[in-house]
Amino acid sequence: MKAVNLLELPVEERKESIYAKGKQKPNLKCDTDSIAGVVSQRACVYCGARVVLNPVTDAVHLVHGPIGCASYTWDIRGALSSGSDLYRFSFSTDLKEHDVIFGGEKKLALAIDELVIKYHPKLVFVYSTCIVGVIGDDLEMVCRVAARKHRIEVIPVQSTGFAGNKSAGYRAACDALLRLIEPKNKKEVKKSKSLNYLGDYNLAGEVWIIKSYLREMDIDMNVAFTGDSSCETLKTAAMASLNIVQCSGSMFYLAGKMEQIYGIPYMNISFLGLEDTAESLRKIARFFDDPETMGKTAELIEREINAYGDIVRGYREKLRGKKAAVYVGGGFKAISLIKQFREIGIDVVMVGTQTGRQEEYDTINDLVDEGTVILDDANPAELEQFVLEKGAHLLVGGVKERPLAYKLGIAFIDHNHDRKHPLSGFVGAVNFAEEVYATVCSPVWRFTQVPAAAHDCFAGEADNNETTTA
Amino acid sequence: MRMEQTHCLSVNENQCSMCMPMGAILAFKGVEGSMAIIHGSQGCSTYMRRHIAEHFNEPIDVASSSLNEKGTIYGGEANLRKGLDNAIKLYNPKVVGILTTCLAETIGEDIDRMAADYLEEKGLVDLPVVTVSTPGYGNSHFEGYFLAVKRIVAELVRQSVRHKGINIIVPNISPADIREIKRILKMMRVSYILLPDFSDTLDRALERPYRKMPAGGTKLADIAGMGGAQATIQMGVTVDEAISPGHYLESAFGVPLYNVPVPIGVQNTDLFVNLLKKLTGNPVPGSLERERGRLLDCMVDSHKYNAYGKSVVFGDPENVYAVACTCLENGISPVVTATGGKGGKLADLLKTRLPDAGPAAQVFCETDFSRIREKSREMEANIAIGHSGGRYLTEREGIPLVRYGFPIHDRVGGQRLLSVGYTGTAMLLDRITNTLLENKYRNYRRNIYQQFYYGTIKPAGKGRGEKNELRLQPGAKRE
Structure with a gap:
């Protein structure tokens, strides 16, 4: 393996956001604005807010802005609902030049009126976009008036695209959620053995998987933020006695606020991978400190590990020695993935995120082997460079990264909000191992390794799924 | 035929169009060695890259000036300059496209002046830069695409000697x-x-x-x-x-x-081929004539199945027009035609063609899928032809979708779909006919059993799925 050549980075400013793990740990520059022109993979504030709030099933999600912001986010997520499917509709005020000049408040008010008549929602989220931030529409005022008029919740989401990065959007979404939670600033009668599950968006039913585990442990999942949630269930959030936080990137802010306002303690957990899932369930059981729950938890874990452990170990034998590059949205997911890859015998040789925080990068640094490249807010040029230099066999990422991996001739794992199969819990760990195997060991790579001149499709067929990476 | 300019009132519900810079990016992707940079917030370029990448399954690199709060308040020139620096360094383009966004236009960025100053100061006078004003609120991606092509032509065409090309x-x-x-x-x-x-x-x-x-x-x-x-x-x-x-x-x-x-359909392809013949004086080769013959053979083979088709055709105006024509020449009635943007001359052009599709056929411009769905149900459409936004019609109204156009996000191979020329038309037509047949095979046993043996078939229009059965129109009885 070649040493990573950071000196070859063409854009000087990026050097502060990239390093290879060595004896000394430099401070990684993260959570800052993206650098112009380098083709950052990040989106905007609106994107962050939309991701977090989208799974609220019975809300009208009204994007106050031009058509594009709504168009590019219409039903693109794999969040499932057990009730309403209003969240899968994309509503836009479709601002035009006239509105930009004369202001969009009137149109917004009319839009809310029309939607209330057509869909009778209990909750409307109104998302701000770039131009709304510039033309200065008073979202607060319009929403307040509409809420009073229709006697429903109309909550502005301060997600003006340019005002920060995706993380700012997470905070905007959390602020919107906080406004929904009742009661305001007073302690509520707590339900016993009831928790809120923060940072799971019920992609492919992941919240339901965890809910079933908790049910078996006699623990009630009060509400998930925000997978398969509704206006009514979110409002009861203050009644839980514990918040467990999965995707901490999007939800640590909300967890902190809820602790501050409602005195609800929180703990970080992870349901990605067999080990993390088991450990997280034990941690939850310990919190409630009830011998019966502890017993049931142990039974559950034993049963599930018995059912799935061998399968995962089987994949480990097949995958051992492969190398993975990880580029995902948040730090939590990156950390979980490093551990999960280890479970199936794979080392992570490059890891980066769009919105990771300093403390998350510290954890990442502690977890990975020496030489692993760690980077924040990467771009295609860097992904290409490090994937090739580090000889990764697969890349984990989202829709934009997928074609790059394939063009580089390596396997790819979709770990984004569009996915259609669950990766959480014990069953998810098996799905993950299966997916990694399906892509890393696919026969297609046999045909893509060599230049056209040397084509001999059936030579060296045995079990060689090595991919050429240079 | 009734003509109706849809008035969406204050809400656009489930969008049938995208924004201007999206179309402009696609145009620049068709120019050798070009790199587009979007002057606006980071999200614009990322969302559009994602949207395009998912359709084409290709890496889509588009730079952004990553405008932040400071740039928005004090002007984004520094961001744009840095963006150009980095994009040029990383991609070494032969031509650069600078596209604006809602944000840049609203704060009044003068990209022409900025680009000119930049090139001069950097001594890059030989690097062609094409600026395009593409505010997202201005028009749809369709207009953005053509405006970008026009700007590329306007900036890059030089006075040259006449040639035969x-x-x-x-x-x-x-x-x-x-x-x-x-x-x-x-x-x-x-x-x-x-x-x-x-x-x-x-x-x-x-x-x-x-x-x-x-x-x-x-x-x-x-x-x-x-x-x-x-x-x-x-x-x-x-x-x-x-x-x-x-x-x-x-x-x-x-x-x-x-x-x-667009040369889709035998008449439209004839127009194109005959024009080439006229302009060049070259004969149509026998092999192309035979392709035409095969298309005619295909049309005849399928005409009885197609006669039961009532289509809803949506997407970019140019594509909608060509596909609607193809439907008409095959006896499929385009009962609903729709586009999300203003549509240019689409409505006028279709006005002359749609009477063949029955008195109630309608064209909708500046519309959304909420309206398209409503009208498709009303007109009892049984096949949808357009981009993957139409899956909503399948899911909610049971209308099967023939994927055509951009974007196609829920299937692979949008980039490989062939629909133009005699051969491409035959392939498109087969996709359409087979979708009608698939629907027929799925339903006919149950329907006939219920209608004649059981005698309990619901009247048309009641209950999901029923209304989308194959039916001869207008006024004909069920099979």
């Missing part, structure tokens, strides 16, 4: 479609300049090593010579003059413009 300007059709048009041009022995040519850049062969800047695209030298061409054939019958590249070439360089529909 023919300019071919294509709308947003698939890379496979562009390749097919080039094949027909070759068969007709036409010397041509096709713009924008993203047949390779957005549908690359797997090759090593990977190149950030894909090979292919219309060559800059060729674009420069478009002003001396014998004629321009623009597949842009719906395109307004103000954004028409062909119109620009005609008025600025005196190149005669022939606006033709």
Whole structure:
């Protein structure tokens, strides 16, 4: 393996956001604005807010802005609902030049009126976009008036695209959620053995998987933020006695606020991978400190590990020695993935995120082997460079990264909000191992390794799924 | 036929269009060695890259000036300059496209002046830069696409000597479609300049090593010579003059413009082929004649199945027009035609054609899927033809969707869908007919059993799925 050549980075400013793990740990520059022109993979504030709030099933999600912001986010997520499917509709005020000049408040008010008549929602989220931030529409005022008029919740989401990065959007979404939670600033009668599950968006039913585990442990999942949630269930959030936080990137802010306002303690957990899932369930059981729950938890874990452990170990034998590059949205997911890859015998040789925080990068640094490249807010040029230099066999990422991996001739794992199969819990760990195997060991790579001149499709067929990476 | 300009009131519900810079990016992807930079917030370029990448399954690199709060308040010139610096350093482009966004336009950024100053200061006077004003609130992606092509032409065409070549300007059709048009041009022995040519850049062969800047695209030298061409054939019958590249070439360089529909359908393809014959004097080769014959054979083979088709056709105006024509010549009634943007001349053009589809056939411009769904139900459409937004019609109304156009996000191979020319039309028509047949096979046993044996079939229009059964129209009885 070649040493990573950071000196070859063409854009000087990026050097502060990239390093290879060595004896000394430099401070990684993260959570800052993206650098112009380098083709950052990040989106905007609106994107962050939309991701977090989208799974609220019975809300009208009204994007106050031009058509594009709504168009590019219409039903693109794999969040499932057990009730309403209003969240899968994309509503836009479709601002035009006239509105930009004369202001969009009137149109917004009319839009809310029309939607209330057509869909009778209990909750409307109104998302701000770039131009709304510039033309200065008073979202607060319009929403307040509409809420009073229709006697429903109309909550502005301060997600003006340019005002920060995706993380700012997470905070905007959390602020919107906080406004929904009742009661305001007073302690509520707590339900016993009831928790809120923060940072799971019920992609492919992941919240339901965890809910079933908790049910078996006699623990009630009060509400998930925000997978398969509704206006009514979110409002009861203050009644839980514990918040467990999965995707901490999007939800640590909300967890902190809820602790501050409602005195609800929180703990970080992870349901990605067999080990993390088991450990997280034990941690939850310990919190409630009830011998019966502890017993049931142990039974559950034993049963599930018995059912799935061998399968995962089987994949480990097949995958051992492969190398993975990880580029995902948040730090939590990156950390979980490093551990999960280890479970199936794979080392992570490059890891980066769009919105990771300093403390998350510290954890990442502690977890990975020496030489692993760690980077924040990467771009295609860097992904290409490090994937090739580090000889990764697969890349984990989202829709934009997928074609790059394939063009580089390596396997790819979709770990984004569009996915259609669950990766959480014990069953998810098996799905993950299966997916990694399906892509890393696919026969297609046999045909893509060599230049056209040397084509001999059936030579060296045995079990060689090595991919050429240079 | 009733004509109705949809008035969406204050809400656009489930969008049938995208924004201007999206279309402009696609146009730039068809120019050799080009790099687009979007002057606006980071999200714009990322969302559009994602949208395009998911359709083409290609890496889509588009730079952003990553405007933040400071840039928005004090002006974004520093961001744009840095963006240009970095994009040029990383991608070494032969031409740069600077596209604006809602944000840049609203804060009044003068990108022409900024670009000129930048190039001069950096000593990059030889680097062609094309600026395009594409506010997201201005128009749809369709107008953004043609405006960008027009701006590319306006900036890059040089006064040149007259030559025998023919300019071919294509709308947003698939890379496979562009390749097919080039094949027909070759068969007709036409010397041509096709713009924008993203047949390779957005549908690359797997090759090593990977190149950030894909090979292919219309060559800059060729674009420069478009002003001396014998004629321009623009597949842009719906395109307004103000954004028409062909119109620009005609008025600025005196190149005669022939606006033709996208060659989908036998009549539209005939128009294209006959025009090539007329302009070049070259005969139509026997092999192309036989392709035409095979298409006619296909049309005859399928006509009885197609007679039961009532289609809802939506998407870009140019594509909607060509597909609606194809439906009509095959006895499929395009009972609902729709586009999300203003539609250019689409409504006027269809007005003359739609009476064949029955008295109630309608065209909708500036519309959304909420309205398209409502009208499809009302008109009892049984097949949808358009991009993957139409899956909503399948899910909610049971109307099967033939995927055509951009974007296709829920299936692979949008870039490889062939629909133009005689051969492509036959392939598209087969996809349509087979979708009608699939629906028929899925339902006919149950329906006939219920109708005649059980005698309990619900009256038409009641209950999901029933209304979308194959039925002869207008006024004919069920099978």
